[in-house]
Amino acid sequence: MRHPTDGTLRRLLDEPSGVADTDREHVAGCPACRSGLAAARRDASLSRAALDVDATVDVDAGWSRLSRSVAADSRRGRAATAAPRWRAALRRPAVAAVAVVAVLGAASAAAAADWLQIYRTERIAPVTLSQADLIALPDLSAYGPVEVTEPRVRAVADAAAAQKATGLAVPRVRDLPRGVTGEPAFQVGDRVTAEFTFSAAQAARTAAAAGRTLPAPPPGLDGSTFRLTAGPGLAAVWREARGVPALIVARGVAPTAYSEGIPFRTAADYLLSLPGLPAAVAAQLRGFTGDGTTLPLPVNSQYLTSATADVGGRPATVLKSRDGLVAGVVWVDDGVVTAVAGSLGPDEVLSVARGLGER
Amino acid sequence: MAVPAPAGRGAVRADLEAVFRSAYPRVVAVAARVLGSRDEAEDVAQEVFLTFGRSAVPAAEAPGWLSVAAAHTALNHLRTGRRRAWREEAAGGGAAVSPDVADTVVTRDERRRVRAALARLPRRQAVALVLRHSGLSYAEVAAALDLSPGSVGTTVRRAESSLRKELNRHAPSD
Numbered sequence: 001m002r003h004p005t006d007g008t009l010r011r012l013l014d015e016p017s018g019v020a021d022t023d024r025e026h027v028a029g030c031p032a033c034r035s036g037l038a039a040a041r042r043d044a045s046l047s048r049a050a051l052d053v054d055a056t057v058d059v060d061a062g063w064s065r066l067s068r069s070v071a072a073d074s075r076r077g078r079a080a081t082a083a084p085r086w087r088a089a090l091r092r093p094a095v096a097a098v099a100v101v102a103v104l105g106a107a108s109a110a111a112a113a114d115w116l117q118i119y120r121t122e123r124i125a126p127v128t129l130s131q132a133d134l135i136a137l138p139d140l141s142a143y144g145p146v147e148v149t150e151p152r153v154r155a156v157a158d159a160a161a162a163q164k165a166t167g168l169a170v171p172r173v174r175d176l177p178r179g180v181t182g183e184p185a186f187q188v189g190d191r192v193t194a195e196f197t198f199s200a201a202q203a204a205r206t207a208a209a210a211g212r213t214l215p216a217p218p219p220g221l222d223g224s225t226f227r228l229t230a231g232p233g234l235a236a237v238w239r240e241a242r243g244v245p246a247l248i249v250a251r252g253v254a255p256t257a258y259s260e261g262i263p264f265r266t267a268a269d270y271l272l273s274l275p276g277l278p279a280a281v282a283a284q285l286r287g288f289t290g291d292g293t294t295l296p297l298p299v300n301s302q303y304l305t306s307a308t309a310d311v312g313g314r315p316a317t318v319l320k321s322r323d324g325l326v327a328g329v330v331w332v333d334d335g336v337v338t339a340v341a342g343s344l345g346p347d348e349v350l351s352v353a354r355g356l357g358e359r
Numbered sequence: 360m361a362v363p364a365p366a367g368r369g370a371v372r373a374d375l376e377a378v379f380r381s382a383y384p385r386v387v388a389v390a391a392r393v394l395g396s397r398d399e400a401e402d403v404a405q406e407v408f409l410t411f412g413r414s415a416v417p418a419a420e421a422p423g424w425l426s427v428a429a430a431h432t433a434l435n436h437l438r439t440g441r442r443r444a445w446r447e448e449a450a451g452g453g454a455a456v457s458p459d460v461a462d463t464v465v466t467r468d469e470r471r472r473v474r475a476a477l478a479r480l481p482r483r484q485a486v487a488l489v490l491r492h493s494g495l496s497y498a499e500v501a502a503a504l505d506l507s508p509g510s511v512g513t514t515v516r517r518a519e520s521s522l523r524k525e526l527n528r529h530a531p532s533d
Contacts, residue, residue, distance in 0.1 A: 007513030043519035055391035
């Protein structure tokens, strides 16, 4: 019979029960395999000795240290990371409402009962919101039921796993900025879907509560549903020693909107005219609802400033925190949105963004 | 916008303490085998548990995930740590390199050679080697590295053979 592999011989040393009887019997009677087994044993014990180290630990002390770090990390996280803040901001129903309203901008021929793609993100534009605007923004659920699938975000082992899970090319950072070291941790998120059904009755109640009268909805809008999808996406996160993200490179399938088929331009114009939406915000959104390709990125002017730049020939939005601690840049290429952010300067994130390659 | 971000910053998973208490010794042991130093291994373990605390890794997969994360993170530290050590030595501060000041010079040199050899191994081999010598079964190593149990033996064998060659090649030629 054939000799068992070196791997089988190696396992024989550790887990004889995991090796087939026929292999065990063969080795017992085969001088070549017994010699191979002896060599494997020598290498194994040399490795064991080389790797041996006293690693007794005080679990209680370890736990108190971790508890302190977790607490400190949460405080720092709230104060000084760009992407999580966007995420937190986007979780706010009011801001999500702005995004959804704004992506309903493309007019399209109506085809009843079919989901039509009415919007595809091709670029991103910042929408500046003051803190007062943000507080004043209505919740989309004030105009009808909203159902959002909760994004399942999880860690994966490496870039290959991230690529496999999302089908996206994983950006490769050629030169890490000064102070950022090591290998990134990878996270992936599934596709997220949001469905919003406009309810004239609900919108009327909301308007009445604000002492206003609801403008008459255009025909067909009442009860009609919009679907917004985004993702899947992935992120590579480099952390500093204590877990603070030093650099995040994220990529995802950019949002796309679908409708059951109503006059969208009319719907968008109508939604932007609803009572409750601050006039300054509505005016900014109205500025680019016509082309159906621009995603508004809400920017809280109290914390962030935005500027424009160019990444690989694509227009990009550069955000910088007013305290100078974090910066990020985001752009869209062929329906895929990529963001680079970190506790870095705007020049550094732009340099990373412009140097990205594919794995 | 769906820019994925680390899950739930600020929201630390509820089972963190329970998982920590059962897995911390193993995680430190894995990192210590890579780094050759318990103090540095504890730093790595803390980092790994911080990441885990914000993750959505299913509890049942936690032990394997933590061990693999400890091995990868420690191997990463090995690289950056060596860079730092070189810089410090270049700056004339060589004495500050090893935290294990009680060690003899000979042991320190031997340790350095083991670390250097580990850093030169293909990553998968290095991880399999360290996990196996930290007491993970073939089935556990296979699950953690997405290998078949049969190929764990092959991977570990190759790693041990390379380690021996590296150690011999770089042994002092006295």
